[in-house]
Amino acid sequence: xxxxxxPRESLNSNIPEGRGMIKWAPFATMPEQFENVRKLQEDQVxxxxxxxxxxxxxxxxxxxxxALALKRQVRIEYYYDGHRFSVVLKIISVDIWSMIVVGQQxxxxxxxxxxxxxxxNIIML
Numbered sequence: 725x726x727x728x729x730x731p732r733e734s735l736n737s738n739i740p741e742g743r744g745m746i747k748w749a750p751f752a753t754m755p756e757q758f759e760n761v762r763k764l765q766e767d768q769v770x771x772x773x774x775x776x777x778x779x780x781x782x783x784x785x786x787x788x789x790x791a792l793a794l795k796r797q798v799r800i801e802y803y804y805d806g807h808r809f810s811v812v813l814k815i816i817s818v819d820i821w822s823m824i825v826v827g828q829q830x831x832x833x834x835x836x837x838x839x840x841x842x843x844x845n846i847i848m849l
Contacts, residue, residue: 801847812829815827825838
């Protein structure tokens with residue numbers, strides 16, 4: 725006889741609950757596996773750091789100095805962690821020793837630090 729068809733009064737109420745959540749323990753590793761798959765997918769779309777010619781580096785340097793002297797906003801395209809990014813900012817200073825461009829974004833609300841090595845293009849606005 726199927727226990728689902730039996731009246732509740734005739735069922736034994738002292739039946740243990742069983743293993744509970746223990747039976748699902750092997751699936752506890754699934755979030756890590758999904759995280760690893762997501763990381764692998766992100767790594768596939770990453771690009772290598774572009775190498776710029778000497779002429780291109782000179783042009784970027786001239787534009788950088790001109791924008792600093794004229795205190796104009798620039799759009800800097802840069803490389804970070806396998807991706808290309810773009811930011812509009814006003815250049816505050818250029819630190820030669822640490823090789824960093826320091827700028828302000830959104831009218832002085834946020835300071836931005838970009839390494840010379842990562843700069844791909846500078847466009848004066």
